[in-house]
Amino acid sequence: MESLTETPWDVLISGTGLPQSLLALALSRSGKNVIHVDRNAFYGSAEAAFSLQEAQEWANRVNQEPENFPFEDASVYSPQDAQSLPSRRYTLSLSPQLIYCRSNLLPTLISSKVYRQLEFQAVGSWWIHRSQADNSGDANLYRVPGSREDVFADDKITVKSKRTLMRFLRHIGKTQQGNETPLGTEENENMATPFSTYLESKFQVPAELLDPLLSLSLSQASPQKTSAEYAVPRIQRHLASIGVFGPGFGSLLAKWGGGSEICQVGCRALAVGGGIYVLNSGVESIVQPTQGEDDARLKVQLSNGETINTKHVFGSYWDVPTDKHPNCNRVARSISIVSSPLEGLFPVAAEGAPTPAGAVVVFPGSSLGQADDAPPVYVLVHSSETGECPPGQCKFTFFFFYLVQESPPPPSPAHMMTTFQKLLIYIACTFIDEKYNLIMSFKLFCFKFLPLVCRSTANIFPGVLYSSITTPGDAGQSLIEKAVNKLLESAADPSAQVSWSLRYTQLGRPGDDLASPVAMTLDHVSDNVVCFPPPSLDLSFDDTVIGTVKDAWRLAMGDEVVDDEFMKFEDREGAYDE
Amino acid sequence: MSESTSANTPKPSSSVKLVLLGEAAVGKSSLVLRFVNNDFQENKEPTIGAAFLTQKCSLPTRTIKFEIWDTAGQERFASLAPMYYRNAQAALVVYDVTKPSSLTKAKHWVAELQRQASPGIVIALVGNKLDLTNDGNETAGESAATDEGATPAGEGEGADGENQADEEEEEQEAAPGDARKVSTQEAGTYAEEEGLLFFETSAKTGVNVVDVFTAIANAIPESSLKSGRGPGAGTGQTTLGGARPAEDSRVNLGERTAATAKEGCAC
Numbered sequence: 001m002e003s004l005t006e007t008p009w010d011v012l013i014s015g016t017g018l019p020q021s022l023l024a025l026a027l028s029r030s031g032k033n034v035i036h037v038d039r040n041a042f043y044g045s046a047e048a049a050f051s052l053q054e055a056q057e058w059a060n061r062v063n064q065e066p067e068n069f070p071f072e073d074a075s076v077y078s079p080q081d082a083q084s085l086p087s088r089r090y091t092l093s094l095s096p097q098l099i100y101c102r103s104n105l106l107p108t109l110i111s112s113k114v115y116r117q118l119e120f121q122a123v124g125s126w127w128i129h130r131s132q133a134d135n136s137g138d139a140n141l142y143r144v145p146g147s148r149e150d151v152f153a154d155d156k157i158t159v160k161s162k163r164t165l166m167r168f169l170r171h172i173g174k175t176q177q178g179n180e181t182p183l184g185t186e187e188n189e190n191m192a193t194p195f196s197t198y199l200e201s202k203f204q205v206p207a208e209l210l211d212p213l214l215s216l217s218l219s220q221a222s223p224q225k226t227s228a229e230y231a232v233p234r235i236q237r238h239l240a241s242i243g244v245f246g247p248g249f250g251s252l253l254a255k256w257g258g259g260s261e262i263c264q265v266g267c268r269a270l271a272v273g274g275g276i277y278v279l280n281s282g283v284e285s286i287v288q289p290t291q292g293e294d295d296a297r298l299k300v301q302l303s304n305g306e307t308i309n310t311k312h313v314f315g316s317y318w319d320v321p322t323d324k325h326p327n328c329n330r331v332a333r334s335i336s337i338v339s340s341p342l343e344g345l346f347p348v349a350a351e352g353a354p355t356p357a358g359a360v361v362v363f364p365g366s367s368l369g370q371a372d373d374a375p376p377v378y379v380l381v382h383s384s385e386t387g388e389c390p391p392g393q394c395k396f397t398f399f400f401f402y403l404v405q406e407s408p409p410p411p412s413p414a415h416m417m418t419t420f421q422k423l424l425i426y427i428a429c430t431f432i433d434e435k436y437n438l439i440m441s442f443k444l445f446c447f448k449f450l451p452l453v454c455r456s457t458a459n460i461f462p463g464v465l466y467s468s469i470t471t472p473g474d475a476g477q478s479l480i481e482k483a484v485n486k487l488l489e490s491a492a493d494p495s496a497q498v499s500w501s502l503r504y505t506q507l508g509r510p511g512d513d514l515a516s517p518v519a520m521t522l523d524h525v526s527d528n529v530v531c532f533p534p535p536s537l538d539l540s541f542d543d544t545v546i547g548t549v550k551d552a553w554r555l556a557m558g559d560e561v562v563d564d565e566f567m568k569f570e571d572r573e574g575a576y577d578e
Numbered sequence: 579m580s581e582s583t584s585a586n587t588p589k590p591s592s593s594v595k596l597v598l599l600g601e602a603a604v605g606k607s608s609l610v611l612r613f614v615n616n617d618f619q620e621n622k623e624p625t626i627g628a629a630f631l632t633q634k635c636s637l638p639t640r641t642i643k644f645e646i647w648d649t650a651g652q653e654r655f656a657s658l659a660p661m662y663y664r665n666a667q668a669a670l671v672v673y674d675v676t677k678p679s680s681l682t683k684a685k686h687w688v689a690e691l692q693r694q695a696s697p698g699i700v701i702a703l704v705g706n707k708l709d710l711t712n713d714g715n716e717t718a719g720e721s722a723a724t725d726e727g728a729t730p731a732g733e734g735e736g737a738d739g740e741n742q743a744d745e746e747e748e749e750q751e752a753a754p755g756d757a758r759k760v761s762t763q764e765a766g767t768y769a770e771e772e773g774l775l776f777f778e779t780s781a782k783t784g785v786n787v788v789d790v791f792t793a794i795a796n797a798i799p800e801s802s803l804k805s806g807r808g809p810g811a812g813t814g815q816t817t818l819g820g821a822r823p824a825e826d827s828r829v830n831l832g833e834r835t836a837a838t839a840k841e842g843c844a845c
Contacts, residue, residue, distance in 0.1 A: 042659045049661065088694065091664065110831055117630050117647075120829040245829050252829055256665050264661055268630075271650035277657035355827040385827045387665055 004276070004302075009033045009310035011556045012300055014283045015319030017045030018095065018259050019532040019545055019552075021266030023314055025112055026553040026567055028273035030560075035308060036267060036275055038319075039068065039282025043264055045316065046070050046508075046535045047095035049257030049388075052087035055335075055502050062504065068282075070318055070328065070534060073473070074504040085337070085500060089390040092335050092502065095259030096380050096466040098123045098251040098358065099541040100237055101244035105262075106252075108546055112567040114265045119256065121386060122249035124346055124356025128212050129363045129486060140490050141345075141361065144212040146250070147242050149350070161206050168203040168213075172236050191229040195219075198228035215362040215376075218539045220331070220470045222365065222375045248353025251540065255357070256387040259541075272572070280304065285321055286313060286529055298528060313529045314552050322525040326534050328507035332476025336465040336484055337389060340496030345381055357385040360539075363483040370479070377483040378539055380466040388464050468539060472505045508537040520544045522551050530555060591634075591641040594798055597663045598648050599691070600672035601683040605706040608781035609672060610646050613791055618782050635795045642795040644668075660694040668700040668794045673765070675705040675778060676757040681765060688772055700797045702775035702790055705765055709780040711758035 010032040013020045020036070021043075027034050042048050046069070050058055059074035066072055078085075099105055099120075109115040126144035145151040151165055191198070195214065199205040205213070210223060217234040219226040241250035254261045271277055281304040289296030297309040317326055345359040359381045365374025382388050465487070467480040480503075488496040509520065523531040530552060536542030554561050598606040611617050614633045635642045647666070652658045663669060671687045673680040684703060691701055762778060769776035775793050779786040 043661055051660075051664075054660075086697070088664070088696065106831060115831050120831060121827045122829055245831060249829075255828075257661070260661065268650050268652070271652045272648075276655065277652045278655040279657040279659060354829055357827050 004035065004278070004306045004308060007033060007035075007309075008295075008297065009035050009308055011035070011312045011314065012037065012283070012298075012308055012310040014038070014313060014315030015045045016040075016043045016263055016267055017316055017319075017532075017535065018047045018263055019549055020045070020314065020316070020319075021263035022108070022545065022549045023266075023552050023556075024270035024275060025114060025266035026549060027556060028269040028275065029569055030273075030557060032556060034270060034275040035278065035310070036270060037278045037281045037283065037302060039280070039303065041280050043267055043279075044094070044260040045263075045319070046506075047093075047259035047263055049091045049093040049095075049260035052085055052090050052092070052500060055092055059502060059504070068318055070316075070507040072330070072505040072507065074502065076500070076502050077498075078500045079498065086390060090337065090464075091257040091260075091388045092337075092464060093258035093260055093388065093466070095535075096253065096382065097259060097539060097541045098253055098360070098380065100251045101241040101249075102237055103241075103541050104543050104546050105541050108567045109262070112269070112569050113571050114269055117265045117268070118254055118261055120245075120252040121255055121357035122246070122354045123251040123253055123358035123360065123380075124249055124349055124353075125359050126212075126215050127345060127359065127361045128215055129361060129367045129483070129490075131367045140486070142212070143347075144215055146216060146349075147239065157209070161209060164203050164205045165209055168199065168205055169239065171203070172232055173239060191232070192227055194224050195226045195228045195231040196223050198232075211362070211364045211376075214364075215360070218360075218378070220375060220378065220468065220537070220539065222373045224373045246352070246354060248348065248350030249356060253358045253382065253386060255385075278302070278304070281306070283313070283315065283320055286526070288527055311528060312556050314556070315531060317523075317531050317534060320525065320529060320531055322529075322531065324523065324525050324531075326509075326523075328509070328534050329470075329537060330472035330505050330507055331468055331470050331537050332472050332480060332503070333506050334465075334467045334477065334480050334484075334501050334503040336467065336501040337499045338463045338465055338484070338488060338496060339499050340463060340488060340491040341383065342381055342463050342487070342491050342496075343383075344491070346383055355385065357383050361483075361487055363486065367486075368479050368482050375470045377467060377469045377479055379468075379483060379487060380539070381487075382464045382466065384463070386464070468537075470537075477503050506535075506537065508535040509533055509542075520548065522548055522555075589636070589639065589641050591643055593643045593645055594668055594795070595645050595647065595666045596668040596670060596794065597666040598646065598670050598672065599653070599658070599663070599684075599687040600649075600670075601674070601677075601680040602651070602654055604672045604674040604677070604680050605781050606670070606672045607648055609670070609704065609706060609779065609787060609790075610648060612781045612784055612787045614646070616784070618784075620782075633791075635791050637792070637795055640800075642798065644791065644795075663691060663695045663699075665696060666699060667696065667798055668702070669695065670702050670704055670790065670794070671774075672704045672706050673760065674707050675760050675765075676707055676710050678759050681705075681760050681768075685768065688774065692772075698799070700775070700794055701772075702777065702794050703765060703769045703772075704776075704790055705760060705762075705778040706781055708778045708785055709782045710756075712756040713758070713762070713778070 011027060011034045013024055013034065013036040016024075016036065016038045024034070024036055038045065040048070042050075042054070048058070056076050059076050062069045062071045062074040106115075109118065126146055127141045128144055129140055130142055131140070142156065143150075143154075145154045145157070145165075148166065148169055151157070151162055151169070154162070157165065193201075195217070196207075196210050199210060199213065200207070213235060214223060214226060214231065216238045217226065217231040219231055219234070221230075238250055242248075244250070245252070267277065281302045284301040284303050286301075287299040289298060297311055298313060300308040300310060300313060302308060313320060317324065342359075345361065346356045348355055361379040361381060363377040363379070365376055366372050368374070368377065384390060465484055467484060469476045469479055471479065484498060488498070520533050523533070525531050532548055532552070533544075536545070550566050553566060554563075598610065600606050608618060610631055611619070614631045630648070631646045633644050633646065635644060647662065649658055649662070652662070669687075669691055671684045671691070673684040688701060688703065691699060765778075766776050768774075775790070775797060777786050777790045777793070779790060781787060
């Protein structure tokens, strides 16, 4: 094995989170000697993805060594016997952020050619939960009209409201296209006011439309604290993203674990380019070189005992030894596996649109029994199409059959057995062993109750909910729990429940609507030792990451930097056959 | 290559993620290069220039598009994390028939896959560098002969039915003497015990290379193909005919004109 100590390294990257992995990608064709280390045994740092078993181990470590993670108070909750869940069939992501089609991440992934190794899926509808005050008999979940076409088609909004709403959408659409009058320059357009005031005073948008519009901005602050300045550009982004990569959706998620997949791909790109990867090895200490030496390098002590001589060190505050600790905000988050497909949340919004794999459900504070001015709970719902959980199928120890009707709902055992006894039925039998291998599958008719016993050992676990609220700690977690329960109540399936969940507090950089934002620039903690800003707590991918990665890349490239070449690569020879 | 000319009706096509594993310098990348480009480079640098290649493999009833992931050298410092192979449907675990320690390493990878990868992953154990042995010099490069028909000999029965490959005549370069250190029987017995596909190959001469991939393609259960990656995917709903084709949810960033991958819609 080659010696790491003797190599004169140009760059050491510590931690394999998203900024570090994108830096790795950026340096993958640079010709620089790059070593990339991570204290953990997995890739992804704060953007990692886990099986259930790994999630449990991660939670234990977060609690034992909080100084090493931008997380706190992690706990796993499993009301059922979690042993029965197939741990490895899950890939639960710490970074389920949705990526807008106009995000500058996507051109970066395309120009660097790594997008072919990723699979993206559409995030479809936005939903608002409303408490049932009006006895209208309507469902509690209201689909937010996310585009002009949706507004026309919506049958819940009065004609008058539609008109004001269209006026607002046209207004922000106009400023975004023409750019002749940037927002805020028109008379009586005071962008510092709360978004609600702005909507009401300028467009007379009725109050009932405030929450839906706010949800499109993904603002996690309370309505009163969300300024027009913050919300309007984000709603513009939402509208402008629709249709970019196909009809009916404006944002994406990366299949197989969100941000962790992007981290993987970035690191692989550097490895292909000759970068060296060492997991299970963190940076213990960094010693500055003595003055005056030519070609002096930092001496970096790794936890595996090796010493690395390198010109530059890049990492996050949690991967580089430093006294500086940024002022972080805290939010409560949870990941829940639920035993309902919640399939009503994933309608195909337009002809020719892909089947959405994700949906956003917003619970305004008021719908959770909080004051009107309480922050909302956001739930990102991922279907089993994301590859994060097993597909919607039943697992049976020995065998199982499905009822086949005209359009079969995914069968739930309880529902099945009752229908089962009543009908003349057409049965499809699927034999699956405990490893999910299909043994055989056939269909048959039968006339009466079949005296066969379904031996169910597990339920259907086809959905993953990623929930978030800016209220940290137990208070936030209990609101999340309430929201998740309400969401499950809205599913038609009465047996729907939370099968497993991971709860934690996440530290990071607040959105710019929240108080005391941390600078979004690189932090030179000492000479040639640079920290990326803390991870964003935004629910959508934080575009400023690309800028900080580019800054870091410039530092690493030094005199050789050619700005236009950032992340622009040709396909590697033979890499692609189409 | 295995790209058969199916000018007639298009067959259903599905993508299969295949990962390469094995000790450094056993010829993982060379195997793939032989399969994808029908090319071999002597004295190759460790880690070839591509960590991700695709190649289609045409079977009588369907087309399999392999998405082949190379280790990119990350195995060198034990830095291949489970994410690399977690959602793979197939794995090629390679050792060097002239290097017993590489078989030990291969066994580690097989155990690791059985512990960490998707249940139901198809694993092929491949002893490479057959050209350095006496067998290699007698063995036919029969890969070229069988690729078209791709008889599903190994289907459903794992490692059996593959040995038929070994005994044909073809011209070879002069024998450099036998450097074999791992017997076919030793590795074959192990493969049989673990339920692995098993081949001995030479990336240099091309012997058995296409056969490995064809056998893997045949061994992937049809059920796991219909609704995308992941063994067992869609075994329930797909058999009912109610499920949508796999690529239906995929968003294509490359070609902005098409919202969904045309190719995938055939199934």
